Amino acid sequence: MSDRKEEFRTGVGSLMKITLAPWIWAFHFVICYGATAVWCARLTEGGDTDTLQIALIAVTVVALACIAACGIVGKRVWTRGGFGEDGEIPGIDDEESRTRFLGHATVLLSIVSAIGVVFVILPVLMIGTCR
Amino acid sequence: MRVRSRLPFALLPGLPGCTGRQSVLDTAGTDAHTLLTMFWVMLAGLVVIWVAVNGMMLVFRHLSPRRHDEALARKMIVGGGIMLPTVVISALLAWGLSVMPDQRAPGDGLRVEVIGEQWWWRVHYWPEGAEAPVVSANEGRLPGGLRTEFDLHSDKVIHSFWVPALGGKMDMFPGRRTMMSLHPDEAGVFRGQCAEFCGASHALMAFETVTMPPEDFAAWLEHEAGPAVPPEGEVAERGAVVFAEQGCGACHAVRGTAAQGQVGPDLTHVGSRHSLGAGILEPTVENFAAWIDHTGDLKPEVEMPAYDDLPGDDLTALATFLMGLK
Numbered sequence A: 001m002s003d004r005k006e007e008f009r010t011g012v013g014s015l016m017k018i019t020l021a022p023w024i025w026a027f028h029f030v031i032c033y034g035a036t037a038v039w040c041a042r043l044t045e046g047g048d049t050d051t052l053q054i055a056l057i058a059v060t061v062v063a064l065a066c067i068a069a070c071g072i073v074g075k076r077v078w079t080r081g082g083f084g085e086d087g088e089i090p091g092i093d094d095e096e097s098r099t100r101f102l103g104h105a106t107v108l109l110s111i112v113s114a115i116g117v118v119f120v121i122l123p124v125l126m127i128g129t130c131r
Numbered sequence B: 001m002r003v004r005s006r007l008p009f010a011l012l013p014g015l016p017g018c019t020g021r022q023s024v025l026d027t028a029g030t031d032a033h034t035l036l037t038m039f040w041v042m043l044a045g046l047v048v049i050w051v052a053v054n055g056m057m058l059v060f061r062h063l064s065p066r067r068h069d070e071a072l073a074r075k076m077i078v079g080g081g082i083m084l085p086t087v088v089i090s091a092l093l094a095w096g097l098s099v100m101p102d103q104r105a106p107g108d109g110l111r112v113e114v115i116g117e118q119w120w121w122r123v124h125y126w127p128e129g130a131e132a133p134v135v136s137a138n139e140g141r142l143p144g145g146l147r148t149e150f151d152l153h154s155d156k157v158i159h160s161f162w163v164p165a166l167g168g169k170m171d172m173f174p175g176r177r178t179m180m181s182l183h184p185d186e187a188g189v190f191r192g193q194c195a196e197f198c199g200a201s202h203a204l205m206a207f208e209t210v211t212m213p214p215e216d217f218a219a220w221l222e223h224e225a226g227p228a229v230p231p232e233g234e235v236a237e238r239g240a241v242v243f244a245e246q247g248c249g250a251c252h253a254v255r256g257t258a259a260q261g262q263v264g265p266d267l268t269h270v271g272s273r274h275s276l277g278a279g280i281l282e283p284t285v286e287n288f289a290a291w292i293d294h295t296g297d298l299k300p301e302v303e304m305p306a307y308d309d310l311p312g313d314d315l316t317a318l319a320t321f322l323m324g325l326k
């Protein structure tokens, strides 16, 4: 009984962790769109975006760094104890395999989030005008 | 089987539909050329990917259906299923974004304000430095070889402004301004069409776009800015009287006369337009008469009353008068 509880708690912790990278992506998205809207509607004359671009590049670098950190943590969980070196298939339905799976999912979600962040910043960089 | 193998030939007569004055495949402007290039590149890429995917399916399922190396399979999934799409989509996105500013590049002086109405277009020309616009309707005229800015908005509902042969489309919103610019490089008459469903007569909300050499355009604009020419001949003069008697001037303006209404299209030079009723009819005396006589049959829910109790003579006179407004 107490064993099960322990397992459950680990699960919820990692479950929260795997959503971290997508959350960063979501924040980055909101910041980019919000900042661009306010900048273009209120803060600039003639549609130039230089300052906005520099600020959002900084935000993007921070976001990508945080996502990379999530990915590295996930990778550690995934490969803890030397995964797959002797071609061993991890167990099914035990705590270790579950934790590994969550680590694996964290890595994949970090990759998707990183791509998402790049796709969000691309228009700001390439269009370069409010028009 | 027989029917099936003949199907592609049955589609052949449709091919000429790809050319003509309202086709993205038959371009006459810089922006449209760019979009067409993108279309062909994407179509070619699509064909390659389709052949590759189906080819692999054929090879692995039918030509060599044995057990394959797992490492190779993994590489193909990660490489072909994850990395390749990411790279291809990123490249397409970057390319698409890089041409977007060009489609909204500042113009060379002329600005055309177009306001979407149900179901026609107010067109105001603002030459460089103008304080008041040259008011027209239901037709766009553009100088060739120059970039013209379009300042778009709408009266009540969302419309979309699109001349496929010249460039991309842009939505028009009530209470908000959007802009685009076009750079025609060929003289001609091209069809534009409202491209956002806007009510009963959405499909009947079109317009002609005439691209012309800059000198010709300047001369045309000067004439368009002037008042209407006086009616010539007895029938046309009678038409002008009917126009006044029937109160058409409450909705329509004919500059230089008492008619100053702003509800409907400006008719000052309606006889010189390439179409009647926002792109739906040839401008002939018969069609002008038909339009006035049973407007609602030609355009469902149109916001102009039908004058179906006018005697035939008066109709003809009105139509002749309007045709004469060159």
Ligand SMILES: [Cu+2]
Residues within 6 Å of the ligand: B158, B159, B160, B194, B195, B196, B197, B198, B199, B202, B203, B205
């Ligand atoms: Cu429409």
